[in-house]
Amino acid sequence: METRQGIATKEALDLQSVDQDLVQKMVYDALVWSSLHGLVVGDRSVQRSGKVPGVGLVHAPFALLPVSFPESHFREACELAPIFNELVDRVSLDGKFLQESLSRTKKVDPFTSRLLDIHSKMLELNKKEDIRLGLHRSDYMLDEQTKSLLQIEVNTISSSFSGLSCLVSELHRSLLIHYGERLGLDSKKVPGNSAVIQFAEAMAKAWTEYNNARALVLVVVQSEEHNIGGQVIAVVYFRAGYAPTDYPSESEWRARLLMEQSSAVKCPSISYHLAGTKKIQQELAKPNVLERFLDNKEDIAKVRKCFAGLWSLDDSENVSKAIENPELYVMKPQREGGGNNIYGEDVKETLLRLKKDGTDEDAAYILMQRIFPSVSLTFLMRDGICHKDHAISELGIYGAYLRIKEKVIMNEQSGYLMRTKVASSNEGGVAAGFAVLDSLYLT
Ligand SMILES: Nc1ncnc2c1ncn2[C@@H]1O[C@H](COP(=O)(O)OP(=O)(O)OP(=O)(O)O)[C@@H](O)[C@H]1O
Ligand SMILES: [Mg+2]
Secondary structure, eight states, rough: OOOOOOOOOOOOGGGGGHHHHHHHHHHHHHHHHHHHHHHHOTTTTTTTTTTSSTTTTTOOOOEESSSEEEEHHHHHHHHHHHHHHHHHHHHHHHHHHHHHTTTHHHHOOHHHHHHHHHHHHHHHHHOOOOOEEEEEEEEEEEEEETTTEEEEEOOOOOOOOHHHHHHHHHHHHHHHHHHHHTTOOOOGGGGOOHHHHHHHHHHHHHHHTTOOOOEEEEEEOSSSOOTTTTOOEEEEESSSSGHHHHOOOOOHHHHHHHHHHOOOOOEEEEHHHHHHHHHHHHTTTSSSTTHOOOOHHHHHHHHHHHHHOOEETOOOHHHHHHHHOOOEEEEEEOOSSSOOOTTHHHHHHHEEEEEESSSSGGGEEEOOOOOBBBOEEEEEEETEEEEEEEEEEEEEEEEEEHHHTTTTEEEHHHHEEEEEEEEEEEEOOOTTSEEEEEOOOEO
């Protein structure tokens, strides 16, 4: 059923006022829709899940209805995507900047140190990457008090959920086509999302540019054998390789080095990977650093505007402030994949301990202003059960970038990911069980 043109739409939906019968109907339809359209993930409670295709699947955790989000801030985030794509590319070209910015971190963080070793080897070889492919995702929260869009971080490796995020947007549109009139919501206010198609297109273009019809695309995944003997690889996509646990032995490190040395297009290359670290994010936020990498003044101003407060731990003034008011800060090590950050009283304890120890261990972390988005009531769906709770949301904007020598073939915003989590939870992981996939309703 199509919505009628010009129906009265509310700025935001008041969930308290939604009729229980209607909620139950939407829950049922949403669960059926998820099964029919593949909005599913492996079910960890089923032993053979993930081993036998088609066995042990459950709907992905999702929000029943899209979260309200101001259109102007959504546009702002979308406009930033090509600028961040360019910034990552420019930063990646400055080997000295990457090595120097991470030099103290290298001493105390063995994982970052190994990545830097591979990067050094590539610098020694003076290896030119003619085809450069970036599939990134920049995450933001809307700070309630200042009404500003602030960046959480850019992910340059294994930017997840491009597939499922598109499905959640479709699910929400479909629910609003059917129930929008009764809810006073218009399905057209859920923006289209083609993240997965755009990422696939970028990868296919990189493969085409490699120009060998027999060459393969290699996808590096967790706990998988990589038997690539004798095959030509055009594109290596790292769905894994961002966490120390992805390198249980020397052989994984050798494989990473081998791939980096090969002529294949790496997504990401070691320099893109390092450009996405939290330490580099913090270095870029220092005065006059963006100016080294971007030429356009307006672009620089737009990027700077979305930077939250970011500090190195050798900034004693801000460390003291964080010890006084730890709830206003987040401490982050150089890790990806969620669950690694330090919040609240732990920030204070860790900072005091590091101060007392007086070692270089402080170089493993950065300090960040904690962002407080507005809290709203949400229906969260997990394991077929609908649960109403106060939640906050985080918007991710995907960006695809492809450059061949000096020619930029592709530099675009490529869809979005909205994640919503219970307001009391610090971390935002969907797989970890804290957050659900969501989409947005433009207001
Ligand atoms: N400055 C901040 N203010 C408030 N919440 C934050 C802040 N930084 C991080 N978070 C929360 O912690 C989560 C994880 O942070 P971050 O993205 O920096 O770590 P990560 O390990 O790289 O995660 P991911 O797997 O999403 O890339 C975010 O999704 C967000 O919910
Ligand atoms: Mg990350």
